[in-house]
Amino acid sequence: MSYFQAIVIGVLQGVTELFPVSSLGHSVLVPGWFGWGTLVGGQSADESFYLAFLVGLHLATAVALLFHYRRDWAELIRAFFRSARRRRVDDANERMAWLLILATIPVGVVGLVFEHSLRTLFAKPLAAAIFLTINGVILLGGEVLRRRQAAAHVAGTTEGSGRSLESLTVRDGLSIGSAEILALFAGISRSGVTMVAGLLRGLDHEHAARFSFMLATPVILAAGVYKLHDLLGPNGDGLHGQIIVGSIVAGLAAYGAVRFLERFFRSNTLTPFAIYCLVAGAASIVRFA
Numbered sequence: 001m002s003y004f005q006a007i008v009i010g011v012l013q014g015v016t017e018l019f020p021v022s023s024l025g026h027s028v029l030v031p032g033w034f035g036w037g038t039l040v041g042g043q044s045a046d047e048s049f050y051l052a053f054l055v056g057l058h059l060a061t062a063v064a065l066l067f068h069y070r071r072d073w074a075e076l077i078r079a080f081f082r083s084a085r086r087r088r089v090d091d092a093n094e095r096m097a098w099l100l101i102l103a104t105i106p107v108g109v110v111g112l113v114f115e116h117s118l119r120t121l122f123a124k125p126l127a128a129a130i131f132l133t134i135n136g137v138i139l140l141g142g143e144v145l146r147r148r149q150a151a152a153h154v155a156g157t158t159e160g161s162g163r164s165l166e167s168l169t170v171r172d173g174l175s176i177g178s179a180e181i182l183a184l185f186a187g188i189s190r191s192g193v194t195m196v197a198g199l200l201r202g203l204d205h206e207h208a209a210r211f212s213f214m215l216a217t218p219v220i221l222a223a224g225v226y227k228l229h230d231l232l233g234p235n236g237d238g239l240h241g242q243i244i245v246g247s248i249v250a251g252l253a254a255y256g257a258v259r260f261l262e263r264f265f266r267s268n269t270l271t272p273f274a275i276y277c278l279v280a281g282a283a284s285i286v287r288f289a
Helices: 003-016 023-034 037-043 049-068 070-086 092-122 125-155 170-184 190-200 205-226 228-232 240-264 271-288
Strands: none
Touching: 003 023, 003 049, 003 240, 023 125, 023 271, 049 070, 049 205, 049 228, 049 240, 070 092, 092 125, 092 170, 092 205, 125 190, 125 271, 170 190, 170 205, 190 205, 205 228, 205 240
């Protein structure tokens, strides 16, 4: 792997992990478009240098998210231990801490059992292109359903949207967290499907994005730590320089992405990303079919 490739993939990881367009899908498709066959094959291999490299990028992305939400996480961690010590939930922060923990359980369990099999089977350009197209359909469908919910609310037949994060129930958290399971398929976006799930539970775009990013942080960090042996083992030999450079770039890109998206979703929707996924997915299907 060259340093140029490390920088390109680092930028992609940092941006697409948070943009609702699938970092896993892009880590397969972009090398495929560029003709970087070794990287394409490495993504779906049982063990490879590319996987070790991606571990470093995931850890850097998680660190960027932790830094951005450092005050929130500091309070949530204090709230968790406070609640655990008292054996009850007394305030919104304690409730949110437990909600995030419970919401990560579904994808954690399924990921431990099926992540390796799904990656080796579907982390290939054509499959990723198909799933990226499906991701676009999910994003667009989520927006359509949300507009119908809003229209029904105006007609007085349903409850309104615009719920606060503090109003989320355990059922809401598990529903949104379970949506992350779809992101185990290369091409399906973690942030995209969790945002759609949040919208369908009544959150607006800004709060759905915030909960999605907070929820993604422990999952990305845990996945990186779980695969740390790939980074520190023989697969990482000879790549430490590229891993460091790529990780720095990924961390900076992720930090910029989360700051941008928080502002973007105050007044915008998922539709532009849905269109991108449909167009990029269709073009990639033609390219790799």
